[in-house]
Amino acid sequence: MAELVVVDAGTAAVKAAVIDDTGRTLARTLVDHPTRRPRPGWVEQDPADWWAALVRAVRQVAPAAPRPTALVVTGQMQDVVLVDDDGPLRPAILYSDHRATGEYDRLRAALGDTWERVTRNPQDASTIAAKLRWVHDHDRAALDRARHLLLGAHSYLVWRATGHAGCDLTTASTTGLLAAGDRRWWPEPLRAAGVRGDLLPELPAPDEPDDWPLTPEAAAELGLPAGLPVLHAPGDALTTTLGITGGRRDADYAYLGSSGWLAAVVDRAAPDLAGAFRLATGDPGTELLVAPTLNAGSAADWARRHLLDGVSHASFERTLHGVHAAPRGLLALPYLDGERAPHMDPWARGVFVGVSGRTTKAQLAVAILEGVAFVLRSLRDRVVGAGTGAELPLCGGGSRSDVWCALLANALGTPVRRISETDAGLRGAARYARAVLGRPEPAEEPGTAGGRVFAPDPVLTERYARAYEQHRHLYPDLRGVMADLADLAALGADPAEGQDARRS
Numbered sequence: 001m002a003e004l005v006v007v008d009a010g011t012a013a014v015k016a017a018v019i020d021d022t023g024r025t026l027a028r029t030l031v032d033h034p035t036r037r038p039r040p041g042w043v044e045q046d047p048a049d050w051w052a053a054l055v056r057a058v059r060q061v062a063p064a065a066p067r068p069t070a071l072v073v074t075g076q077m078q079d080v081v082l083v084d085d086d087g088p089l090r091p092a093i094l095y096s097d098h099r100a101t102g103e104y105d106r107l108r109a110a111l112g113d114t115w116e117r118v119t120r121n122p123q124d125a126s127t128i129a130a131k132l133r134w135v136h137d138h139d140r141a142a143l144d145r146a147r148h149l150l151l152g153a154h155s156y157l158v159w160r161a162t163g164h165a166g167c168d169l170t171t172a173s174t175t176g177l178l179a180a181g182d183r184r185w186w187p188e189p190l191r192a193a194g195v196r197g198d199l200l201p202e203l204p205a206p207d208e209p210d211d212w213p214l215t216p217e218a219a220a221e222l223g224l225p226a227g228l229p230v231l232h233a234p235g236d237a238l239t240t241t242l243g244i245t246g247g248r249r250d251a252d253y254a255y256l257g258s259s260g261w262l263a264a265v266v267d268r269a270a271p272d273l274a275g276a277f278r279l280a281t282g283d284p285g286t287e288l289l290v291a292p293t294l295n296a297g298s299a300a301d302w303a304r305r306h307l308l309d310g311v312s313h314a315s316f317e318r319t320l321h322g323v324h325a326a327p328r329g330l331l332a333l334p335y336l337d338g339e340r341a342p343h344m345d346p347w348a349r350g351v352f353v354g355v356s357g358r359t360t361k362a363q364l365a366v367a368i369l370e371g372v373a374f375v376l377r378s379l380r381d382r383v384v385g386a387g388t389g390a391e392l393p394l395c396g397g398g399s400r401s402d403v404w405c406a407l408l409a410n411a412l413g414t415p416v417r418r419i420s421e422t423d424a425g426l427r428g429a430a431r432y433a434r435a436v437l438g439r440p441e442p443a444e445e446p447g448t449a450g451g452r453v454f455a456p457d458p459v460l461t462e463r464y465a466r467a468y469e470q471h472r473h474l475y476p477d478l479r480g481v482m483a484d485l486a487d488l489a490a491l492g493a494d495p496a497e498g499q500d501a502r503r504s
Helices: 047-064 101-111 114-119 128-138 140-145 153-162 169-173 188-193 216-222 236-245 297-307 313-323 361-385 402-412 424-437 458-492 495-503
Strands: 003-009 013-020 025-032 068-075 077-084 148-152 211-213 229-232 253-256 260-267 277-280 286-293 331-333 351-353 392-395 416-418
Touching: 003 047, 003 153, 003 424, 013 047, 013 424, 025 047, 047 153, 047 216, 068 153, 068 236, 068 424, 077 128, 077 140, 077 153, 077 169, 101 114, 101 128, 101 188, 114 188, 128 140, 128 188, 148 153, 148 169, 153 211, 153 216, 153 229, 169 277, 229 424, 236 253, 236 260, 236 286, 236 392, 236 424, 253 361, 260 361, 286 361, 297 361, 313 361, 313 402, 331 361, 331 458, 351 458, 361 402, 361 458, 392 402, 402 416, 402 458
Parallel strands: 003 068, 068 229, 253 392, 392 416
Antiparallel strands: 003 013, 013 025, 077 148, 211 229, 253 260, 260 286, 277 286, 331 351
16 A cells, blocks of 8 residues: 655644555654744744754654655745755744834835735735845845745745745745735735745646655655655645545634634635635635634633633633533623734724623633634634534644533534644645545545534523624724724833834
């Protein structure tokens, strides 16, 4: 039986696995690599560290693949990686880096709202063009020497393994440089940034696999056969989705980490959602809609630290379990640090409504978790369609809380299945490769199989539905108040902080 060697180059580590045609994982490993934050807002990695981690990881799993059919690579997206024929010219600037605030402001002034209309995605200081303008102004020598601009860790690894500079459409959609209509590069942001358009990598041709042969030099380092096809898989947002839902249209899942999101593959004609990202897939008729909320586990952790005196996570769970039973006439907006979706508003802030003289800190903490649940319900109603009733796969650190899972099931009125996303990117990349190589998909469902299911209680679901109807009116009613309070907060801050707050 043939095997795939699959790699997921994440932000903290490179994962590698050998997966056979039945979907079984025969070997798996993880190799960490460092992140550098030399100044506030700067987030960098050395592409050489990605390659070193890849070599170690692949060599550890390769013995389980005596007959490999391909090396498949996915990974983190929206990075700035400049290379010449000899290698990287400077540290990679990661997607989470926000050094280019001033550069973004100048690009915004030049491009206006056309930027969002053409790309069909929100733009901010993390956009690739703003970071390239920063390089133009602060490291012009590297920009002048560059032969290729690579836009993700996986793209760099494929280039290092094959010599080919490419980019998948999913990653391209995150950059602010892709025209959503025809899924081709849109040169205007680069022109506004003063950057050469010939640096952009090649986009895949329709219906053609994005693969190239492994060079003899790279093969010797990796311990794989020279000439082995190297598949440039989509970026990790899509491969994770493929690994969890199989990429079925309107099959959504939710992630509860510090931030959270709800994602689903939807029809390209589906309406836009404020703050959500639309990422291209390999299917010209669909897009991956990712609706992010900035306040999920971070809001719960704020409640643990500030309402319950920083108790341990285990004690926090026990406290929540002792309090949570049903809605108590107490509502919370969990927008502690602004919000992206369903309301794109950097000045949105947390709110409690319904506090009485009998309200306890533990009840306020539960209200925060309920607030996040209502946000996910709002996203699900808009992304997939109201009344879907379908089981929702749930992953991320917040999913480890039984209280939160049960609460979500009741607040959404649908079963919630707790799953692990640890290997979802690897599974999804393998699924992509099987499709490209014309191999049948295993009979089992993707990563949603297994895991505990939390069923909704009909009585509690009805009560939560009433609370949700009130909750969804809170932000629209209070938006103007929040903006006014943000102005007051800026006036009361240190002069530098106030300028930063008003500029962002």
